Amino acid sequence: xxxxxxxxxxxxxxxxxxxxxxxxxxxxxxxxxxxxxxxxxxxxxxxxxxxxxxxxxxxxxxxxxxxxxxxxxxxxxxxxxxxxxxxxxxxxxxxxxxxxxxxxxxxxxxxxxxxxxxxxxxxxxxxxxxxxxxxxxxxxxxxxxxxxxxx
Amino acid sequence: xxxxxxxxxxxxxxxxxxxxxxxxxxxxxxxxxxxxxxxxxxxxxxxxxxxxxxxxxxxxxxxxxxxxxxxxxxxxxxxxxxxxxxxxxxxxxxxxxxxxxxxxxxxxxxxxxxxxxxxxxxxxxxxxxxxxxxxxxxxxxxxxxxxxxxxxxxxxxxxxxxxxxxxxxxxxxxxxxxxxxxxxxxxxxxxxxxxxxxxxxxxxxxxxxxxxxxxxxxxxxxxxxxxxxxxxxxxxxxxxxxxxxxxxxxxxxxxxxxxxxxxxxxxxxxxxxxxxxxxxxxxxxxxxxxxxxxxxxxxxxxxxxxxxxxxxxxxxxxxxxxxxxxxxxxxxxxxxxxxxxxxxxxxxxxxxxxxxxxxxxxxxxxxxxxx
Amino acid sequence: xxxxxxxxxxxxxxxxxxxxxxxxxxxxxxxxxxxxxxxxxxxxxxxxxxxxxxxxxxxxxxxxxxxxxxxxxxxxxxxxxxxxxxxxxxxxxxxxxxxxxxxxxxxxxxxxxxxxxxxxxxxxxxxxxxxxxxxxxxxxxxxxxxxxxxxxxxxxxxxxxxxxxxxxxxxxxxxxxxxxxxxxxxxxxxxxxxxxxxxxxxxxxxxxxxxxxxxxxxxxxxxxxxxxxxxxxxxxxxxxxxxxxxxxxxxxxxxxxxxxxxxxxxxxxxxxxxxxxxxxxxxxxxxxxxxxxxxxxxxxxxxxxxxxxxxxxxxxxxxxxxxxxxxxxxxxxxxxxxxxxxxxxxxxxxxxxxxxxx
Numbered sequence: 001x002x003x004x005x006x007x008x009x010x011x012x013x014x015x016x017x018x019x020x021x022x023x024x025x026x027x028x029x030x031x032x033x034x035x036x037x038x039x040x041x042x043x044x045x046x047x048x049x050x051x052x053x054x055x056x057x058x059x060x061x062x063x064x065x066x067x068x069x070x071x072x073x074x075x076x077x078x079x080x081x082x083x084x085x086x087x088x089x090x091x092x093x094x095x096x097x098x099x100x101x102x103x104x105x106x107x108x109x110x111x112x113x114x115x116x117x118x119x120x121x122x123x124x125x126x127x128x129x130x131x132x133x134x135x136x137x138x139x140x141x142x143x144x145x146x147x148x149x150x151x
Numbered sequence: 152x153x154x155x156x157x158x159x160x161x162x163x164x165x166x167x168x169x170x171x172x173x174x175x176x177x178x179x180x181x182x183x184x185x186x187x188x189x190x191x192x193x194x195x196x197x198x199x200x201x202x203x204x205x206x207x208x209x210x211x212x213x214x215x216x217x218x219x220x221x222x223x224x225x226x227x228x229x230x231x232x233x234x235x236x237x238x239x240x241x242x243x244x245x246x247x248x249x250x251x252x253x254x255x256x257x258x259x260x261x262x263x264x265x266x267x268x269x270x271x272x273x274x275x276x277x278x279x280x281x282x283x284x285x286x287x288x289x290x291x292x293x294x295x296x297x298x299x300x301x302x303x304x305x306x307x308x309x310x311x312x313x314x315x316x317x318x319x320x321x322x323x324x325x326x327x328x329x330x331x332x333x334x335x336x337x338x339x340x341x342x343x344x345x346x347x348x349x350x351x352x353x354x355x356x357x358x359x360x361x362x363x364x365x366x367x368x369x370x371x372x373x374x375x376x377x378x379x380x381x382x383x384x385x386x387x388x389x390x391x392x393x394x395x396x397x398x399x400x401x402x403x404x405x406x407x408x409x410x411x412x413x414x415x416x417x418x419x420x421x422x423x424x425x426x427x428x429x430x431x432x433x434x435x436x437x438x439x440x441x442x443x444x445x446x447x448x449x450x451x452x453x454x455x456x457x458x459x460x461x462x463x464x465x466x467x468x469x470x471x472x473x474x475x476x477x478x479x480x481x482x483x484x485x486x487x488x489x490x491x492x493x494x495x496x497x498x499x500x501x502x503x504x505x506x507x508x509x510x511x512x513x514x515x516x517x518x519x520x521x522x
Numbered sequence: 523x524x525x526x527x528x529x530x531x532x533x534x535x536x537x538x539x540x541x542x543x544x545x546x547x548x549x550x551x552x553x554x555x556x557x558x559x560x561x562x563x564x565x566x567x568x569x570x571x572x573x574x575x576x577x578x579x580x581x582x583x584x585x586x587x588x589x590x591x592x593x594x595x596x597x598x599x600x601x602x603x604x605x606x607x608x609x610x611x612x613x614x615x616x617x618x619x620x621x622x623x624x625x626x627x628x629x630x631x632x633x634x635x636x637x638x639x640x641x642x643x644x645x646x647x648x649x650x651x652x653x654x655x656x657x658x659x660x661x662x663x664x665x666x667x668x669x670x671x672x673x674x675x676x677x678x679x680x681x682x683x684x685x686x687x688x689x690x691x692x693x694x695x696x697x698x699x700x701x702x703x704x705x706x707x708x709x710x711x712x713x714x715x716x717x718x719x720x721x722x723x724x725x726x727x728x729x730x731x732x733x734x735x736x737x738x739x740x741x742x743x744x745x746x747x748x749x750x751x752x753x754x755x756x757x758x759x760x761x762x763x764x765x766x767x768x769x770x771x772x773x774x775x776x777x778x779x780x781x782x783x784x785x786x787x788x789x790x791x792x793x794x795x796x797x798x799x800x801x802x803x804x805x806x807x808x809x810x811x812x813x814x815x816x817x818x819x820x821x822x823x824x825x826x827x828x829x830x831x832x833x834x835x836x837x838x839x840x841x842x843x844x845x846x847x848x849x850x851x852x853x854x855x856x857x858x859x860x861x862x863x864x865x866x867x868x869x870x871x872x873x874x875x876x877x878x879x880x
Contacts (some may be wrong), residue, residue: 022453054489059480066285070456077389128521131309
């Protein structure tokens with residue numbers, strides 16, 4: 001499916017979505033509400049069939065946090081990028097680990113390093129850092145005078 | 152992080168495999184719940200070698216950050232560097248000279264060979280055959296020598312630079328690579344005789360750690376792990392970069408989905424890599440090896456994603472730039488991380504010995520997972 | 523001709539001539555004990571060095587080559603290092619059993635040495651139930667291993683010990699049946715009788731195909747019984763780190779290590795005795811001249827040559843085969859080797875009743 005066709009299909013599923021221009025792949029901007037059902041639909045709709053989630057990235061924009069999902073279809077070979085905009089102080093979004101199993105680890109990583117809470121995640125714990133770690137290291141306002149070396 | 156280790160109420164035994172264990176190849180820590188010898192649950196605990204490379208890269212320039220990625224998947228450091236260089240080039244719209252493209256592919260394939268050789272030795276060691284490890288290292292040593300001559304390093308090469316490669320090939324490069332290929336062509340058959348055809352080895356591999364193609368996609372497995380389940384996911388074929396669209400090679404696919412299928416995929420890939428190198432080694436175009444670039448690279452505001460096929464699978468680099476000299480946010484999508492997430496699913500119901508074999512066929516490199 | 527038999531005999535005569543019988547017997551026991559311990563030490567040193575050299579040769583390496591001429595003193599240095607090391611006992615361990623286990627294993631290894639005929643007339647005790655004694659005592663070593671695994675309070679050790687228990691008990695059967703198939707030919711359990719019966723040819727060749735089958739089964743079974751690769755599941759380095767001796771260090775570890783190598787020596791010696799004629803030179807039927815020529819090679823050399831050849835074969839296994847999985851290991855024994863050896867025993871009995879063997 002081309003970028004234009006993808007946009008049309010996505011708008012059908014999620015009328016509130018806006019699109020970001022100028023990037024390599026079709027990029028959808030959305031809020032946390034409805035992301036869960038939208039994800040389920042892009043996974044199951046036969047003309048979209050986004051069966052492979054290859055990257056989950058959480059980005060701290062200082063005013064808000066976005067979680068970027070890179071989706072691709074192994075059947076149709078098209079790619080969709082979904083950016084979910086979240087509140088900076090209480091970032092919360094529904095998990096997609098039930099739809100794409102790989103999300104379980106990727107979401108734990110995002111929680112561990114960026115503090116994004118994925119509601120409904122089966123096992124949301126720190127992945128790399130110790131359980132008693134304070135703070136979310138990848139956030140821009142994170143300070144660690146002991147372990148961080150400023151260049 | 153580590154819960155009370157002991158026996159559960161059902162009389163199951165909870166065993167810590169790692170962080171120091173001969174077959175986790177590094178500091179992976181698996182908490183394995185056993186019922187007798189049978190695995191009920193495998194829970195990976197990561198982070199023993201977490202360095203927060205993504206955070207580090209946020210304060211490094213676009214020339215510097217490439218070299219940190221050699222420390223992730225140290226067995227395919229060339230390919231990691233390559234992925235980063237591609238991403239920077241995509242952002243800066245740098246045209247890479249044809250000579251550099253060929254050199255990059257040659258280096259990638261040599262790295263893939265070296266990585267698969269090490270995997271082959273370690274894999275055999277995991278199932279209890281100690282000797283193949285030394286045979287694998289003999290061949291890998293030859294590749295390391297070739298790398299050392301050209302790149303000046305044997306493990307963390309740091310050879311790729313935005314716009315090409317850091318320096319030209321050593322004059323002996325072509326001759327040495329040809330010598331090596333002639334030598335390795337005979338040795339790879341020996342690998343098959345020694346290990347692949349061994350009946351005990353086959354019995355240990357067949358039907359173990361089954362991963363269906365749906366599960367492989369759902370768990371985000373890539374590389375030989377997914378291709379062993381029949382998922383066509385080779386980035387070199389699906390999104391060809393550099394000169395991969397011009398060389399003849401096959402994407403090795405197996406449909407078994409078990410350990411033996413994954414093993415065969417890697418063995419097949421070694422042969423394909425040899426063929427790619429043979430096609431290119433006599434056809435290295437002349438000219439520049441490094442495009443002229445500005446001294447200080449500033450990526451335009453925007454987002455850039457590039458992916459390459461490492462020896463373990465799809466390596467993605469996601470750069471978010473705010474227009475400065477350093478990335479605003481960088482994300483590495485490492486293949487081992489996703490492949491590891493399927494381990495629990497694959498290992499359940501098998502024996503401890505199988506867990507080790509499955510980990511062997513996943514070809515885990517822990518710094519790649521922990522980053 | 524100076525042979526070991528003459529030496530032992532003259533010592534025996536001298537002792538009984540000089541002292542009263544009780545003192546002579548005590549002194550003789552002392553000498554035998556000392557010899558056995560010396561043999562143990564020498565065997566340990568030689569076999570460990572041999573293993574390292576053989577593995578190095580197979581792995582395109584050099585192996586130990588720094589200590590002594592060609593690395594010959596490497597194992598001496600290693601032993602010294604192990605002797606200096608602190609023998610740690612883990613906190614949660616059952617101290618008594620933990621410390622007893624290595625001695626248990628080594629004592630069992632020492633006991634099986636008793637009926638082995640090292641050369642013509644050189645045997646500690648030519649007991650009339652020789653082979654039965656060997657199979658009985660060798661199964662005791664599993665107790666030491668189980669003890670070590672249980673007392674260590676370590677899950678790897680426990681898993682290793684459990685594997686070892688299942689393995690040794692299973693493979694004991696095949697080994698025993700292979701021994702019995704030779705006993706049906708000789709009609710005697712005494713080691714010296716078994717060797718004498720091979721005067722005109724070794725049982726491996728005289729006993730037709732059944733003897734060869736039982737020889738192969740015996741080698742497989744004893745490899746498993748001594749926990750050697752490809753059956754080294756009790757140690758299974760890549761799975762259980764070091765299996766039942768994970769927690770052992772220093773001399774206690776060295777004893778396990780030594781026992782492993784002594785056990786290999788003993789089982790190979792027994793295989794050589796049963797199938798390859800022990801110290802008996804290679805004799806072919808009635809080729810008198812050839813047989814006489816062979817007799818010129820001392821019997822002790824024949825014994826050592828055969829035993830070390832078999833040891834080499836077992837080492838060869840270790841450095842070429844991958845390890846089996848525990849369920850494969852047990853199904854190999856119970857589904858294949860045991861029925862085969864039972865059938866083979868039947869065949870062998872038929873052959874010996876009908877007198878079809880040479």
